Amino acid sequence: MNFDPLHLRAFTALMNEGSVSRASLELRTSPSNVRRIWQNLEEQLGDRLFISDESGETRPTGAAKLLDREMVALLNEIRRFEASVRRIHGNGRTLRLGADRNVFNTRHFGRLFNALRNDSRFRISFVEVTGEEGRGALEAGGCDMVFALDGTPGRRFESRELPPMRFDVACARPRDGEPVLNPSSLADLNWSLADFATNSLALDRLRKIEAGGAGSGRLCSQVQFMRWAEERPEGDTEAIVCVQPASFSRSPQVSFVPLESVAGFPLCVTYLKQHPYEFLPVITDQMERALKTPPDGSRSALS
Amino acid sequence: MDPDLPCLETFVILAERGSFSETAAIQCISQPAVSQRIAKLEASTGLRLFLRTQEGLTTTREGKELLEIASRIVAEHERLGVRMSRHVREMKGIVRVMIDRSIVGERIEESLLHCMADEDRIEIVHPDEFHSWVDALDHHQVDIVVTGTFLQAGQVASLQRVELGCQRGTTLAWNRVYFDFDPGTFRFPEILRCTILVPSEKLIPGYLPFLERWCSESYGSLPPEIVAFDDEVSAREACLSGLGVLLFPGEADTRMQIETAGLGIVKTFEFLLPDAFSYSIYLRAEENAQKVLETALKINKMYREKPTLRAGA
Numbered sequence: 001m002n003f004d005p006l007h008l009r010a011f012t013a014l015m016n017e018g019s020v021s022r023a024s025l026e027l028r029t030s031p032s033n034v035r036r037i038w039q040n041l042e043e044q045l046g047d048r049l050f051i052s053d054e055s056g057e058t059r060p061t062g063a064a065k066l067l068d069r070e071m072v073a074l075l076n077e078i079r080r081f082e083a084s085v086r087r088i089h090g091n092g093r094t095l096r097l098g099a100d101r102n103v104f105n106t107r108h109f110g111r112l113f114n115a116l117r118n119d120s121r122f123r124i125s126f127v128e129v130t131g132e133e134g135r136g137a138l139e140a141g142g143c144d145m146v147f148a149l150d151g152t153p154g155r156r157f158e159s160r161e162l163p164p165m166r167f168d169v170a171c172a173r174p175r176d177g178e179p180v181l182n183p184s185s186l187a188d189l190n191w192s193l194a195d196f197a198t199n200s201l202a203l204d205r206l207r208k209i210e211a212g213g214a215g216s217g218r219l220c221s222q223v224q225f226m227r228w229a230e231e232r233p234e235g236d237t238e239a240i241v242c243v244q245p246a247s248f249s250r251s252p253q254v255s256f257v258p259l260e261s262v263a264g265f266p267l268c269v270t271y272l273k274q275h276p277y278e279f280l281p282v283i284t285d286q287m288e289r290a291l292k293t294p295p296d297g298s299r300s301a302l303s
Numbered sequence: 304m305d306p307d308l309p310c311l312e313t314f315v316i317l318a319e320r321g322s323f324s325e326t327a328a329i330q331c332i333s334q335p336a337v338s339q340r341i342a343k344l345e346a347s348t349g350l351r352l353f354l355r356t357q358e359g360l361t362t363t364r365e366g367k368e369l370l371e372i373a374s375r376i377v378a379e380h381e382r383l384g385v386r387m388s389r390h391v392r393e394m395k396g397i398v399r400v401m402i403d404r405s406i407v408g409e410r411i412e413e414s415l416l417h418c419m420a421d422e423d424r425i426e427i428v429h430p431d432e433f434h435s436w437v438d439a440l441d442h443h444q445v446d447i448v449v450t451g452t453f454l455q456a457g458q459v460a461s462l463q464r465v466e467l468g469c470q471r472g473t474t475l476a477w478n479r480v481y482f483d484f485d486p487g488t489f490r491f492p493e494i495l496r497c498t499i500l501v502p503s504e505k506l507i508p509g510y511l512p513f514l515e516r517w518c519s520e521s522y523g524s525l526p527p528e529i530v531a532f533d534d535e536v537s538a539r540e541a542c543l544s545g546l547g548v549l550l551f552p553g554e555a556d557t558r559m560q561i562e563t564a565g566l567g568i569v570k571t572f573e574f575l576l577p578d579a580f581s582y583s584i585y586l587r588a589e590e591n592a593q594k595v596l597e598t599a600l601k602i603n604k605m606y607r608e609k610p611t612l613r614a615g616a
Contacts, residue, residue, distance in 0.1 A: 001388035005308035005380070045391055063394075070386050074379040081311075081372045085348045088365050093350065141354040141363070276345035276352075 001044065008071065010037040011049070015068050019056050093277060095122040098129035098143030102196035102222050108165040108267065108291065109147065110246045115290030121279055138272055145280065149198060151268040159270040160284055163291040167205075167259040168244040170229050170252070172237070180260045183212030186239060192218045194225035194242035201265065208262050209241060217241070229254045267291075308380060310344040311373045313337055314352065318370050321360045382442075389443040397424040398598045401436055403450040403506055404429055404534030406559055407582065410612045411449060414605055425598060430505040431533055437462065440587060446595045448585040449602060451502075453552050454578065456509030457585060465584040465599065467606045470553030472573035476566045478545035489569045495524050498547030500538050503531035507580070510552055535559050542566070553580025 013023040014034065024031040042049050049067070050058040060068070095116070103109055104126060117124055127143040134146040138157065146152065151159025169181050169191075178185070186209070193209065195202030202219055210216055220228075225240050229252040243265055244256050269287065271280045317326045317337065327334045345352055352366035362370055392399060400415070402408045412427055419425055433439040436448050441461055449467075450457070458464065475494070477484065484493060495518065502510050511531055518525050530547060532538035539559045542549035543566070549555065554570075556562040572579070584599050606612055 001384040001391070003380070003384055003387070045387065046395065047391070066390055067387060070383055070390075074376065074383055077372060077376040077379050081369065081376060084369055084372055085350065088350060088368070093365075140356055141351050142356075144351075274342055274346070276349050278346075278349060 003041075003044070007037050007041050008074075010034055011041060011064075011067065012071070012075075014038060014050060014058060015060060015064065019058055020052070021056060089121075092120055092123040095124050095145070095277070096127045096143035097124060097145050097147065098127040098134060098137050099147040100130055100196070101128055103147050103149075103267070104128070105245045105247060106165055106243050107246050108243065112147075112162075112287050112291055115287060116283060119283070119286075122277075134270065138270065144275065144277060145269055145271045147267060147269050149201060149265050149267065152270040156273055157270050158273045158281070159268050160288075162267045162269055162284075162288055164264045164266045165243045166264040167241050167262060168256040169259050170225070170240045170242055170244075170254040170256055172239065172254055174255045175257055178257060180258045182260050183209045183214040183262060186214035186217070186241075188215070189238040190236045191215075191239040191241065192220040192225070192237060194222050194240050195219050196222035196243070196265075205262065205265070209259075212262060307340075307343065307347070308376070310340045310347075312377050313340040314344055315370065315374050315377050317341065317353070317360070318362050318366070323360075385442055385444055392426075392446070393592060395424060396594045397426055398447065398592075398594050399426045399428060399445045400447045400449065400598065400602075401428050401430060401433070401439065401445040402448075404431075404536075405451055405506065405582075406535045406539075407451075407612060408449060409536075411602060411606065414609065414612065415602065418601075418605070423598075436505075436508070436585075440585060443587075446586070446590070446592070447599050447602070449583075450585070451507045451553075451580055451582045453507050453509035453513060453580060454576070457583075461588055462585050463588045463590070465586075465603055466581050467584065467603065468582045469578055470558075470580040471577045472570050472579055473550065473552045473576065474555035475569045475571065476542055476549040476556060476561055477547075478543060479565065479567050481545035482548060482567065484567055484569075486567050486569050489567075491571060492522050494548055494550065495522055495526055497526060498528040498530060499526045500530050500532065500541050500547045500549045502535075502538065502551055503533050505533045506531075506535065506538075507552060514550065551580075552576070 010023065010027060010029075010033075013026045014020065017023040017026055020031045020034050020038070024034045027034065038049065045063060045067070047063040048061050049064040050060055052058045097113070099109065113124065113126075116122075127137065129137050129143060129146055131148075134148055135152050135154070135157075137143045138146055138152065147162075151157070151161070153159075169186070175181070191214070193202060193206045199219070206217055206219060220240065222242075225242055226245065226248065228237060228240060230248050230250045231253065240254075241259055269284055271284075313326060313330060313332075316329055317323065320326050320329070323334050323337050327337045330337070332340075341353065348369065350365045350369070351363050352369065354361050354363055391397070402412050415425065416427070428445060430436050430450070433444065436445075436450060437457060437459060439445045440448050452458075475489070477497075482497060499514075501514060504511060511529070515525060515529070528547070530541065532541070535558070538549060538551070539561055541547065542561065543564060549561075551559070556566075556568050556570075562568065584602055586595065586599055590596065
């Protein structure tokens with residue numbers, strides 16, 4: 001004998017509510033459907049389950065009481081399941097943020113990370129996901145959200161743009177009295193742009209800086225930039241336009257000054273549209289708010 | 304949240320099998336339906352249950368925790384069905400008898416149905432519907448089992464046994480056209496060069512594993528092909544048409560009425576296996592339902608009083 005779970009649920013509702021109409025409200029179905037299930041169960045058991053009076057009240061028979069008693073073990077297990085789910089929610093669900101090492105190692109990402117860290121709904125961990133792996137990691141469940149310069153295309157994914165990562169200029173010689181630099185201040189310097197992701201995007205930014213009156217610059221890799229910044233900068237390079245890293249392995253020998261008027265690298269977050277965590281869109285809003293660049297005064301306090 | 308039993312069942316099977324296609328086949332639903340059920344369960348619990356890695360499907364830590372309870376839910380649901388059908392049988396005085404698919408079994412079934420009084424309510428089932436007849440009896444899926452067994456198979460403390468008959472040794476039979484063995488000089492290792500026709504675990508529990516072990520341990524090899532039969536009639540047909548050498552415990556030639564068919568027949572191991580085959584009625588040890596005991600007695604009486612049930616005639 002195999003009971004249809006839906007039938008068992010209808011039976012429990014009838015047992016608890018004591019009338020077909022109330023049970024159908026409880027189950028959000030029609031009274032005739034409840035009556036049909038009731039009849040099916042009686043056929044299956046070959047016995048009456050409920051006796052109804054003229055007013056529609058149903059009274060359980062001995063057979064119904066027996067079934068109700070036998071169902072206790074099953075219902076207890078179901079309750080245990082629900083309790084486990086609630087407990088896991090209560091402790092906070094693991095939220096895995098995936099990003100490229102370069103994206104992770106920015107003050108920008110650090111702010112985003114800290115904006116979420118104290119939320120009791122989840123516990124954050126970081127997963128390193130390089131370039132092309134993002135899509136696979138999201139699909140496989142290796143991480144829940146991926147941060148990158150561009151979103152992941154596909155109808156299964158939701159991609160949203162977050163406030164961009166702004167550029168700073170790492171200067172070999174301290175530039176006193178200048179809270180911000182304009183591209184034109186680079187004109188008489190030998191400078192590069194540190195590229196940590198897609199070459200075409202970096203090239204576009206390079207052109208924009210040059211168009212702002214910065215003369216001509218070159219592209220260098222993030223690794224080259226980090227080495228330059230950590231070791232005593234010698235040679236020709238005097239400044240590198242970069243997204244300021246959150247940490248260096250040795251203390252940097254350069255000073256950072258924000259670069260004005262040229263947009264930095266964009267930042268996108270991508271997650272599965274059908275993700276079990278219902279809060280992903282909400283925390284994306286939260287991240288967006290946290291990253292919205294505050295007025296200049298507080299920004300300099302960060303760097 | 305309201306955990307949905309079909310989804311939980313799919314979850315348990317998928318976690319166990321690790322394959323969407325296998326799970327779909329077991330549940331008789333399509334592969335997308337499996338994914339959909341898992342997605343539904345993940346959404347209703349708000350948790351990721353599976354990781355789809357390159358090595359295959361693995362459960363997450365939360366998935367593992369919930370899997371344990373989900374398996375218990377699925378098992379409880381199954382047990383509810385078993386318990387309720389037992390109550391229904393008890394209430395209506397229905398006795399469910401499992402009879403093996405031997406030729407004797409078929410005759411018992413026939414005469415049991417024949418001499419059933421009006422108030423008797425007997426349901427007859429066969430072993431093929433169940434995983435194991437001992438479990439079926441233990442779990443109250445059936446009330447009485449009538450079956451042949453090899454050696455001590457089925458002699459467990461939770462069951463009581465009424466032996467109807469006991470036969471020694473093992474019988475070999477073959478079609479002389481295809482196999483030109485001389486019964487006078489036949490030696491057992493010859494079977495290692497033939498297809499053998501044997502009773503399955505559903506027909507005579509214990510025999511097939513014993514035979515395989517015997518062949519590998521004593522002769523270091525197995526017959527090229529072992530064909531197991533769930534019923535004696537098809538085994539007999541296969542033997543008569545020469546598909547292989549029939550190998551059944553006890554006096555299989557008389558049980559299966561092949562002693563007059565002109566086959567080559569050899570009986571062996573009478574001294575090694577004095578109680579090789581027994582045909583018995585099994586009940587739960589604590590059985591106290593009047594109807595069940597009465598039916599068991601009736602089968603016993605029928606078997607002893609009607610020689611036609613046993614002999615070849």
